[in-house]
Amino acid sequence: MSDILNLTTELIRRASVTPEDGGCQALLAARLADAGFTIENLRYGEVDNLWATHGSAAPVLVFLGHTDVVPSGPEEQWTSPPFEPTIRDRHLYGRGAADMKSGVAAMCLALEEFVQRHPDHVGTIALLLTSDEEGPSIDGVRRVAEEFRRRGQGIDWCLVGEPSSQQRLGDLIRVGRRGSLHGQLRVRGVQGHVAYPEKALNPIHAAAAALAELVATRWDEGNAEFPPTSLQISNIHAGTGANNVIPGTLDVTFNFRFSTASTAATLREQVEACLKRHDLDFSIDWNLSGEAFLTGEGRLRNATIAAIESICAITPVASTGGGTSDGRFIAPLGAEVVELGPINETIHKIDECVSIEDLERLPGLYLDIAERLLA
Structure with missing residues (x-):
């Protein structure tokens, strides 16, 4: 079993229904600490937030995700139990497979590989995770952003791992959201x-x-x-x-x-x-x-498009459609925000799944973006 498949299945097994984290962040924090990241746990109320950084200077690139998932719905309607990751027909099934434990696992692996390749990289590379994205979103990234504002913590670029793709991995990226x-x-x-x-x-x-x-x-x-x-x-x-x-x-x-x-x-x-x-x-x-936000032409948007063209051999559509994401709390800090993740066809549904082929390519996409910005 590949590293990305193994880590994603380990995360799916943790029944982290909002606001529960189920031990997901502790697992990821231990891995990133071993890779040389500085770990800070920010808990507000019942919500766990993880802030892992490597480096301390500008520019700052943050990978943003959430470890919580929506409830499974009637378990008897699932082909296999929602929190027992199962492989069928070259897809990995389980609650959170697409939204967004695959993206979280891929970001973690990409960051590990990045600092191994570039231990003396410029700027700061970071991972920010919350267990309150699928819920009221009060004590998650919203609260963390308030803390960052108080500290004067700048963020130049934020890559959100939400499932943005429509029919093919990388065919659509979110470059803004309606308020x-x-x-x-x-x-x-x-x-x-x-x-x-x-x-x-x-x-x-x-x-x-x-x-x-x-x-x-x-x-x-x-x-x-x-x-x-x-x-x-x-x-x-x-x-x-x-x-x-x-x-x-x-x-x-x-x-x-x-x-x-x-x-x-x-x-x-x-x-x-x-x-x-x-x-x-x-x-x-x-x-x-x-509030509504838009990331125009800039280094993050250009790096994301270039990475998709290189790895997926397609040029993505830049969209501001869909609902909301935690990127809405980071954009007001002055950051460019782009969302890129797996296909969103099954998110929040019975038998949620992610293509194993897409899963295997996702860490490389995130790594490519990081290298274009900080290597």
């Missing part, structure tokens, strides 16, 4: 009997026009790298369950996925201005998952 802004709106009315509406105030009726206006609003036109900002209402709740009671409150959950043409601050202002125009008695709890 994500959540809103929890409460509109207050007056509860009463449906037969006496004059003695009540129905918050559903009161909010309907405002919600329609928000849904119809064109927030921006997007730009060359991003589609226009979108608003989606995901949940509406009101009432006691009785059919003869006018509800006293209306709760609405919604989300913005926004481009660099807007900011969280401007979107909040526009929403609240609309609700005030409609004379609603309301409150909103806002939660910003991350």
Whole structure:
């Protein structure tokens, strides 16, 4: 069994459902310490974070990943147990095989090989891992980034090992992400009997026009790298369950996925201005998952493309699509951020898997990128 296959299977065996790490980081830290890395464990609440560095000067290249996984779902629906890595048809199966224990294993091996080849490399090469990427993402990279900001820890380049590829390894890289802004709106009315509406105030009726206006609003036109900002209402709740009671409150959950043409601050202002125009008695709890960011032409993006062309013999598409990743917390530190990892077809699904052929090539991709930047 190859080193990458062996290490990936060892990680999959550890049932590290968010926020549990399951001993994954201890395994990786021991390997990297043996390779000469300085190890720092940053635990916040129930979340484990690993910061492993080799070198102490600029520029700083960070490989970023997570050791936590989503729940397996109904285990009886898996062809083989989700935390017993199994090889079938030249694929490795198990929860986290693609998202993202294969990427984490490949980054660890690439870093070991890099410092063996280049013990006196320029700058700093590092690995940052968290066990809180698939969860609320509060005590993971978000908290670590706050600590880095306090310390003055700079990051020039960040390569995120998230599964970015579509049909072939390396066919797509993420060079940015839309921002994500959540809103929890409460509109207050007056509860009463449906037969006496004059003695009540129905918050559903009161909010309907405002919600329609928000849904119809064109927030921006997007730009060359991003589609226009979108608003989606995901949940509406009101009432006691009785059919003869006018509800006293209306709760609405919604989300913005926004481009660099807007900011969280401007979107909040526009929403609240609309609700005030409609004379609603309301409150909103806002939660910003991350601002939009974009990595333009630069050394990291160019090195990643060159490595893919060399090893995979294809030129990747540069995309800003998809959801969010922990790169959103690193980009505000001034870093160029690019995401490159295995095919994402089966992530979060029953029978999640990664191609062994792709798995075997992944450490070489990461090593090539590191050598182009720091060797």
